[in-house]
Amino acid sequence: xxxxxxxxxxxxxxxxxxxxxxxxxxxxxxxxxxxxxxxxxxxxxxxxxxxxxxxxxxxxxxxxxxxxxxxxxxxxxxxxxxxxxxxxxxxxxxxxxxxxxxxxxxxxxxxxxxxxxxxxxxxxxxxx
Amino acid sequence: xxxxxxxxxxxxxxxxxxxxxxxxxxxxxxxxxxxxxxxxxxxxxxxxxxxxxxxxxxxxxxxxxxxxxxxxxxxxxxxxxxxxxxxxxxxxxxxxxxxxxxxxxxxxxxxxxxxxxxxxxxxxxxxxxxxxxxxxxxxxxxxxxxxxxxxxxxxxxxxxxxxxxxx
Numbered sequence: 010x011x012x013x014x015x016x017x018x019x020x021x022x023x024x025x026x027x028x029x030x031x032x033x034x035x036x037x038x039x040x041x042x043x044x045x046x047x048x049x050x051x052x053x054x055x056x057x058x059x060x061x062x063x064x065x066x067x068x069x070x071x072x073x074x075x076x077x078x079x080x081x082x083x084x085x086x087x088x089x090x091x092x093x094x095x096x097x098x099x100x101x102x103x104x105x106x107x108x109x110x111x112x113x114x115x116x117x118x119x120x121x122x123x124x125x126x127x128x129x130x131x132x133x134x135x136x137x
Numbered sequence: 138x139x140x141x142x143x144x145x146x147x148x149x150x151x152x153x154x155x156x157x158x159x160x161x162x163x164x165x166x167x168x169x170x171x172x173x174x175x176x177x178x179x180x181x182x183x184x185x186x187x188x189x190x191x192x193x194x195x196x197x198x199x200x201x202x203x204x205x206x207x208x209x210x211x212x213x214x215x216x217x218x219x220x221x222x223x224x225x226x227x228x229x230x231x232x233x234x235x236x237x238x239x240x241x242x243x244x245x246x247x248x249x250x251x252x253x254x255x256x257x258x259x260x261x262x263x264x265x266x267x268x269x270x271x272x273x274x275x276x277x278x279x280x281x282x283x284x285x286x287x288x289x290x291x292x293x294x295x296x297x298x299x300x301x302x303x304x
Contacts, residue, residue, distance in 0.1 A: 027217070051214040051244075055270050058239045058246045070243050 012136060014129065017064075021129050024059040028052055036125055043120035056128070066135045073131055074123070075101045079116050089114040104130035141293050142192035143233065146199065146301035155200035156234045157297075158254075159192050163227035184225035186265070189251055190216060193267045197235035197247040199298070201271050202290055204240055209273040210289045214244060217268035223253055225264060230254040232261065235269075244272040 012020075022036045029046050042048040048056070053074045061068055071077050078084050078101060084094030095114070098107060105127040110118060143157040161168075161184050168182035194213045202211045225231055232252045239246040251265040 051270060051272060054243050054272070055215060055217065055246070058270075061239070070241070 014133065017132050017136070018125075018129050020063050021060070021125065021132060024056060024063050025125065025128075028055045028059050038124065038126040038129070040125045041121050042123040042125070042128075046125075048120075048123075060128075060132060064132055064136065066132070068135065072101075073128075079119060085116060088116050090116065090119075102127075104128075104134055139293055141195065141297075142188055143195050143297065146196075146297050146303065147232075149200065149203060149298070149301065149303050152200075152204040152237055152240065154234065154236050155196050155203075156232065157192070157196040157199075159231040159233070161225055161227050161229055161231065165227075168227060182227055184231075186219070186221050186225075189221070189225055189231065189265060190219055190267055190269075192231060193233045193235060193249040193251060193265075194269055195294070196233040197237075197249055197269050198271060198289070199294060200235050200237055200247065201240065201245040203298075203303070204237065204245075205273075207287060207290045210275055210287055211245070211271050212274050212289065213269060214272040215270040217246075217270060219265060219267045221265045223262055223264045225253060228256070230256065231264065242273065243276050244270060246270050 018038070022033055025031065025036050025042075025046065026033055029042075029048055029052060031046050035046060040046055042052075054070060057068050057070050057073060060066070075098065078094060078097050079090070084091055084097055090098065095107070095111065102122070105122045106124075107122060110122050143159050145158050147156040147158060149155045163182065165184075167185065167188065171183060171185050172181045174180040198211050198213065202209065230253075232254055233249060234252075235247050235249040237245060238248055247269050249267040249269065250263065251267065252261040253264040254261050
């Protein structure tokens with residue numbers, strides 16, 4: 010039987026508590042992984058591993074966190090994501106809300122896209 | 138000083154498990170400062186937990202490196218959790234058993250159990266559980282440059298493997 014959004018959220022909450030050493034009341038849907046929960050780059054790999062285990066799914070790291078787009082000169086110009094880059098990100102990250110990022114487009118601001126809600130939506134997509 | 142916190146590899150099953158031991162000697166420098174006598178309190182030589190984690194990281198690192206024939210530079214990236222339930226005193230032996238949970242192009246996750254072996258009785262007591270993450274740094278450079286040669290798996294590790302008869 011398919012998991013409800015609340016069930017997915019509950020498990021994602023546990024994954025983030027374990028991976029980032031935060032309390033459950035900090036893991037709210039709109040909490041930003043980097044800005045609010047203190048995630049660093051290696052934590053993203055940890056989160057991917059733990060999500061795979063918790064939900065019995067297979068995730069390529071670039072699926073959830075497309076660093077390769079942000080390192081590609083084809084998509085980034087002078088530290089800002091180009092129109093082609095934005096198009097690529099929308100395609101690669103249907104689970105994320107890019108509207109705020111669209112305003113700044115600065116690569117350094119990109120991590121703000123990763124909210125708890127974005128992770129929940131990603132997992133739901135993977136679970137079909 | 139050679140930065141090696143395991144003495145011998147007992148077994149290595151490719152991509153699955155590595156078991157190594159570390160004998161704790163009273164003459165090790167670190168035990169003189171951890172902890173020295175203070176006032177009426179006698180010295181309490183105990184191997185620091187951080188170095189027990191390092192021993193597990195070396196055991197697990199060999200497991201991860203061996204899985205790819207040491208083609209990757211395997212760096213300890215994160216200590217997910219480390220729980221200790223006993224002290225590592227001189228005259229005892231630590232036995233690190235590292236199990237590979239996950240391996241991909243970017244890195245690996247391992248779970249480890251460290252036991253304290255008492256040579257007097259042959260008994261093994263659980264001492265620690267240690268969860269680690271490793272990064273294959275050539276896949277996670279973040280714009281940094283690293284030397285081409287594999288500076289992680291130096292001769293001191295390869296010698297341990299040779300002595301253990303691991304190909």
